[in-house]
Amino acid sequence: MGSISRAKDVYFWWLTQLSAAIIRKHPSGRPWRTMLYNTRSGLDIFAHSTGAPKRFATLPADPTPEDIADCRRSLMGKVDRDPKQILLRLSPNDIVQKTIRVPYAALDLMDSVVDNKIETIVPWSHENTYYGYRVADDLSGDQIDAVVIATSKQLVDGILERAESIGLTPRAVDFAPTPEDTAALDLLNLEPDPIITNAKRLNIAFIAAVCCSLAISLFGGYQVWALNAGYTELDEKIAAIMTRVEEVKRLNDENEKLKEQRERLARRKGDNRPVMELIEALSRALPDSAYLEELEIHDNETRLVGKSTDPTGLIGILESTPEFEDVRFSAPTTREDGQTLGTFSIMGHVQRKSDEEKSK
Structure with missing residues (x-):
């Protein structure tokens, strides 16, 4: 969090410096069209003219509602009521003035020097003070003089309240000995600081630029992603087509192989005996004292598993048939104790049909 806070401080400091480089602060003696000059007797209202300022009305220091109404009528149509054109000027009776002397080396730190000396200049607290200063024109010596002008917030707030009662809202407060004096000293600016205002505009502009850049980057990234996705989809389709090919x-190769196998099977089918024929031959050959439990035929090899009172005699019986040859035991015969039947497992080769049988 500390790093983020420092980064924000640096960023806003940079914005302020950039704004200050773009906008210059208003110098002292800023132009005005309506001036409120405070005196012991009241608030004099002047309008700017080609010659000396012209006074149109005076609002007493402690006005009654009738005084306020009379002053409003006197000013109607005669003064500019735009706050940006209204200036409040304090008279010598409203301020405390003191000249301070500081080393020339402290010229760059004059704001801090004056701020630290305010409580030694005025009889009220620092928080209740508006002040300004002007450095003397002579900067040739080791010491420089600065004229400090200070007034109380309570006094200024009271004057502003009286000004607003007649419909006038000053945008700045300064001091000069007379209304005609052009070398006034600024004490208070009631307008938003143009540097801060412009810094806020710059901040919004930078945020908008960053958002636009981010949006453009996201859009460009999306376009690249969409293009890559299209290429990927195209590659997948090509790969799918190649897979199907x-x-x-x-x-096709398997069909060719199956075709060859069917042709071979078809050729062999004429030589091989049908299964039903082999079953019928076994039914005729096997004696009543023997029966089959399993019959397997594979590539003209037949395997017989069953039980018989004379398993050994079955070899000769099967050899004597025209359907079987090379008859042999594929496993030893077994006979359990007390049983008359023995278990046999016999292998035999199926003889091919003779030419005479094929012709039938």
Whole structure:
């Protein structure tokens, strides 16, 4: 959090410096069209003219409602009521003035020097003080003089309240000995600081620029992503097509192999005996004392598993048939104690049909 706070401080300091480089503060003696000059007798209202300022009315120091109404009528249509054109000027009776002397080396630190000396100049607290200063024109010596002008916030607030009662709202407060004096000293600016205002505008502009850049970057990134996604989808489609082509080739190859196998099977079918024929031959050959439990036929090899009172005699019986040859035991015969039947496992080769049988 500390790093973020420091970064924000640096950023706003940079904005303020940039704004100050763009905008110059208003110098002392700023132009005005309506001036409120405070005196012991009241608040004199002047309007700017080609010659000397012209006074149109005076609001007493402690006005009654009738005084306020009379003053409003006197000013109607004669003064500019735009706050930006209204100036409140204090008279010598409203201020405390003192000249201080500081080393020339402290010229760059004059704001801090004056601020630290305010409580030694005025009889009220620092928080209740408006002040300004002007450095003397002579800067040739080791010491420089600065004229400090100070007044109380309570006094200024009271004058501003009286001004607002007649519909006038000053935008600045300064001091000069007379209304005609052009070398006034600024004490208070009631307008927003143009440097701060411009810094806020710059901040909004920078944020907008960053948002636009981010939006453009996101849009560009999306376009690149969409383009890559399109290429990826195209690659996937091409890969899918190539996969289907390879699958078709594979199926064609398999079909060719199956075709060859069917042709071989078809050729062999004429030589091989049907299964039903073998079953019928076994039914005729096997004696009543023998029966089958399993029958397997694979590549003209037949495996018989079953039980018989004379398993050994079955070899000769099957050898004597025209359907079987090379008959042999594929496993030893077994007979459990007390049983008359023995278990046998016999392998035999199925004889091919003879030419005479094929012709039938």
